[in-house]
Amino acid sequence: MTNDPWRPPSTPISDRDSRQRAYNRQDRVSHMHRSPTRMGRLIAFLVGIALLMVGLSLAFPVGSAADPHFVRALIILVIFGGTAAFWSRSSLWRLARFAGVWILLILGVASFYLYRSDFSGRFMAALDPSAAMTTDEGLLVHRSRDGHFWLRAELNGVSVRMMVDTGASNVVLSPDDAERVGINNGILNFDGRAETANGSVRFARAQVETFGVGSAVLNDVPVTINSAEMRGSLLGLSVLNRFSSFEFRGDTLILRP
Structure with missing residues (x-):
């Protein structure tokens, strides 16, 4: 058979071209399979946000959902977190683990912020039990x-350490504290x-100009x-009665100004 002079010469398909075509077909197939996975990640993220909101509302019910800063933070979290979850190539299990760690950190920081006065009081009480802590309820x-x-x-x-x-x-x-x-x-x-329980004792009368307990300061307090x-x-009733009330509640004495 004679060759047609007007037909362009046929060029053999190289191995490089065949590999490139196979890669393109594989990429299209993998992209088709990845799309539902990304959508599943987005759905899982939105479900996680809903569970987080429910948990926060149960843990901190005092108007936290109506706080504009709280709403703004949730909007930012949904936008950036949803984008990251949609485009991330990590597995759903790995994303869930990272999300769980961040949720625990957020809840821990929020709990410390809301109850920081209680934590501070307990910490200072461990260091110095005789220190009176100022709280919303009074002096503890x-x-x-x-x-x-x-x-x-x-x-x-x-500073004088006294027993109530x-x-x-x-x-x-x-006598030593009086001199001080x-x-x-x-x-x-x-x-x-x-x-007294130890017998009869003599005492003298005097007066101190200032008597401070925590944030409360009393003036011209008589002492013996x-x-x-x-x-x-000893700290007796002459000072305790200057507070509006005092209460022994378990292992805590509450002095209300």
């Missing part, structure tokens, strides 16, 4: 390990006498100074 004093309520007061600007004693009618200072707050024991007249050594000074 935690029970010490010895079973008593000790608090740290500021008498004339000097509802059986004492006045503030009773030990500026009361000269040498010029006091110990003409008073009181009966014991003539004998004491384990610690």
Whole structure:
């Protein structure tokens, strides 16, 4: 058979061209299979957002859904999170794990922010149980390990650790604490006498200009100074009654200004 001079010469198909065509066909097939997977990721993300909103509303029901900042944050999360979930090539299981970690972090930060005063009070109580913590409910004093309520007061600007004693009618200072707050024991007249569990003791009367407990500051508070050594000074009813109320609730003393 003679060759047609007007027919262009046939060129053999190279291996490179065949591989390129096969890759193009495989890419089209994989793209067709990936599209439903992306849609499934988007649906899973939206379901996760709905569950997150339900969980937040149950955990923090006090008007959180009506907060404009809360709504704005959810909108931003839906936009960027949905885009990332739709275009990500990671598996659904891997996306779910990352989403779970972020949800736990968000809930942890939100819980700490909402209850930061309670966390701070417990932390400071562990460091110094005698420190009075200022809260919305009042001044909180935690029970010490010895079973008593000790608090740290500021008498004339000097810190004094005192035991709360509802059986004492006045503030009773030990001789050492009286000297520390500026009361000269040498010029006091110990003409008073009181009966205690340890017997009869003499005491003197004096006054401190400022008496601070937590954020509460009292002025011109009368005190008595014991003539004998004491384990610690006592905070009695003369100061407790200056608060609007005080309450012993379990291991916590609540002083309401």
